[in-house]
Amino acid sequence: xxxxxxxKKVEKQTYRFTFSDGLYDMAYGCLLIFIAIAPILRxxxxxxxxxxxxxxxxxxxxxxxxxxxxxxxxxxxxxLNRTKSKNKIRLLIAILFPITVVMVVLTTIGIYNIKVxxxxxxxxxxxxALIFLSFIAYIIDYPHFYLYAISIGLGIPLAxxxxxxxxxxxxxxxxxxxxxxxxxxxxxITLIKFIKKYPTPKEEISSVKG
Amino acid sequence: MSKGKNNIIDDIYTPNSIxxxxxxxxxxxxxxxxxxxxxxxxxxxxxxxxxxxxxxxxHMSKLEEAGYIDIIKEFVGKKPHTMLKLxxxxxxxxxxxxxxxxxxxxxx
Numbered sequence: 001x002x003x004x005x006x007x008k009k010v011e012k013q014t015y016r017f018t019f020s021d022g023l024y025d026m027a028y029g030c031l032l033i034f035i036a037i038a039p040i041l042r043x044x045x046x047x048x049x050x051x052x053x054x055x056x057x058x059x060x061x062x063x064x065x066x067x068x069x070x071x072x073x074x075x076x077x078x079x080l081n082r083t084k085s086k087n088k089i090r091l092l093i094a095i096l097f098p099i100t101v102v103m104v105v106l107t108t109i110g111i112y113n114i115k116v117x118x119x120x121x122x123x124x125x126x127x128x129a130l131i132f133l134s135f136i137a138y139i140i141d142y143p144h145f146y147l148y149a150i151s152i153g154l155g156i157p158l159a160x161x162x163x164x165x166x167x168x169x170x171x172x173x174x175x176x177x178x179x180x181x182x183x184x185x186x187x188x189i190t191l192i193k194f195i196k197k198y199p200t201p202k203e204e205i206s207s208v209k210g
Numbered sequence: 211m212s213k214g215k216n217n218i219i220d221d222i223y224t225p226n227s228i229x230x231x232x233x234x235x236x237x238x239x240x241x242x243x244x245x246x247x248x249x250x251x252x253x254x255x256x257x258x259x260x261x262x263x264x265x266x267x268x269h270m271s272k273l274e275e276a277g278y279i280d281i282i283k284e285f286v287g288k289k290p291h292t293m294l295k296l297x298x299x300x301x302x303x304x305x306x307x308x309x310x311x312x313x314x315x316x317x318x
Binding site for chain 1: 242243245246247248249250251252253254255256257258263286291293308
C-alpha cells in the first residue's frame with residue numbers, strides 16, 4: 001500500500017487541483033477576446049480602451065478565487081519551492097504582462113511607427129509572447145499555459161498575415177477572437193462543473209475546532 | 211524458538227511495529243495530503259480526502275492529540291480561519307512509517 005504512495009504525484013495532484021476551477025482559462029480567454037476587439041474598442045474608447053485589455057483577466061482571477069473557489073474548496077499553502085516559483089512569476093507577470101499587452105496592441109495597430117518592414121515586428125512579438133508564456137507554463141507547472149502561449153504566439157503574426165485579406169478589425173477577430181472564445185467557453189464549462197461538484201458547504205467550517 | 215530465529219524475526223518490521231495511528235487509511239490519507247503542502251484549511255482537507263465533516267474532525271483530533279498536526283487559528287479578512295499543518299513530529303512519524311512499510315514489503 002505505502003510503497004505505491006508517490007508523494008511527488010500527490011503534491012502535483014494537489015497543486016493542479018487549485019487550477020480545476022477554470023478561472024485561468026476564463027481570464028485568458030477574456031484577455032484574447034479583448035485583444036480581438038481592441039481595434040473596435042480603440043475607435044470608441046481611445047485611449048482608455050487599454051484598461052479593458054489589462055483589467056478583466058486579473059479581476060476574473062482575484063474575484064473568482066475570493067467569491068467562488070475559496071468558499072468551495074478552501075485554502076492551501078504550498079511548500080517553499082512552489083511559493084518561491086509563484087512569487088517569481090507574479091513579479092514577472094506584474095512587470096511584463098501590461099507592457100507586453102500594450103506593446104503588442106500598439107505595435108500591431110500601428111501607433112508605434114517602427115521602421116521595420118514586413119513581418120519582422122509581428123513575428124518577433126509573437127515569438128516573445130510564445131517564449132514568455134511557455135516560460136511561465138514551465139515554472140508554474142500548468143500545461144494550459146503552453147496552449148495560451150501558442151494561441152497568442154501564432155495569433156500576432158496571423159493577424160498581420162490576414163490584414164491584407166480581411167482588413168481591420170476582422171484580422172484581429174479571426175486571429176484572437178476564435179481561440180479566445182474557445183478558451184473562454186472551456187473555462188466557463190470547467191467552472192460550472194467545478195461549482196456543481198463542489199457546492200458551498202452548509203457547515204460553518206472556516207473556524208472549526210480541531 | 212532459538213536465538214538465531216529471534217534475531218531474524220526482530221530484524222523484520224512486522225505490522226505490529228508500525229504506527230497504527232498513521233496506518234488507519236483515513237488518517238494515512240490526511241497525513242499524506244498534509245505532508246506535501248505547507249498547510250491547508252479544514253475545507254480543503256475535506257475536499258482532498260473525501261471525508262465528511264464529522265469524520266475528518268474526529269481523525270484530526272486524534273492526530274492533534276498525538277502531536278502530529280498543528281491547528282493554527284488565523285484571520286482571512288475579518289473571518290477567523292483554521293489552518294492545519296503537519297508538525298515536525300508528524301513529519302518524522304510519517305517518514306518513519308513510510309520507511310518501515312517499505313522495509314516490511316521488501317522483506318516479504
